[in-house]
């Protein structure tokens with residue numbers, strides 16, 4: 001029996017591992033899977049609620065790392081994860097996404113001569129001021145199996161000199177989770193709970209360091225929201241980083257005073273997806289939401305100057321708007337004028353079967 005470790009640490013990781021955990025159960029006679037939670041995210045609504053919603057098994061080990069500077073957080077995960085690897089000696093470590101836990105665990109495994117598989121390999125924003133970009137580049141350069149979600153990822157990896165044989169274009173596990181949970185998403189009562197009607201509001205998600213860590217960009221966003229909320233109600237589940245920085249910059253009152261802005265605690269997966277699915281558009285700086293809106297055919301305005309997920313622009317509903325007020329309002333006006341919005345066909349292999357492809361490849365090659 002081969003021992004495989006699956007690592008997750010932060011909110012966007014959980015939707016990516018859920019279908020893998022499920023698929024590995026079908027290979028019980030070949031693999032024993034151990035789930036490791038690094039504890040990078042630890043609040044109930046940033047972690048445990050996703051385990052409940054997505055029926056992810058309880059972690060085999062919880063490293064309880066918590067927050068810190070990038071170096072402290074990464075180093076703490078590394079030290080704790082090394083102990084787990086020494087004890088368990090798996091033949092493969094699977095990491096997903098681009099968070100600090102992804103980088104930390106792939107580095108430790110490689111140093112111990114344990115093979116690494118990276119799910120969501122190859123994405124590049126070409127912006128090294130983003131912590132995630134550094135995590136992606138290092139993780140990909142160390143990985144033995146690179147599972148890629150969109151074609152741009154294959155090209156990026158080839159350009160970086162990664163051997164063709166290591167690159168597997170398999171599709172998107174986040175979309176596996178979205179399609180698998182659609183019946184439950186459709187049944188969510190979150191609109192009733194929040195007193196909302198379908199198509200009468202937009203959803204905002206905002207937490208990137210480049211948008212919230214410094215006062216100036218956060219003030220620019222506040223100014224954009226003042227205009228946006230005159231046109232449509234905005235629902236904003238506030239990420240803990242944004243909540244903290246709002247207080248640090250003394251902006252909490254200004255946000256509270258916006259009439260048509262509904263600030264709520266972060267939502268679980270099922271409720272959040274229902275909220276997005278029934279919205280007029282999403283205003284976001286998240287990576288995953290660009291992908292989910294592409295499949296749900298909900299217009300997405302991304303408050304960044306670049307994206308590592310270009311397929312969401314070519315094939316999906318995504319438009320890059322940065323913090324540019326004129327650009328944002330022009331797009332909002334256009335969306336509100338349209339009766340309905342039809343996105344194009346979903347990107348290739350975003351079909352709900354990505355985890356099946358990944359585990360099949362691993363079962364043949366390990």
Ligand code: UD1
Nearest residue numbers: 010011012040041042043046067068099100131132240241
């Ligand atoms: C991390 C990821 C980012 C991802 C995001 C999704 C990295 C480098 N960044 O960013 O790619 O898009 O998760 O959420 O890994 N905090 C809490 N409770 C929690 C977790 C965090 O209060 O459960 C607060 C802490 O004050 C912490 C801050 O949020 O310092 C930031 O958390 P951290 O994990 O460092 O980064 P994120 O901004 O969440």
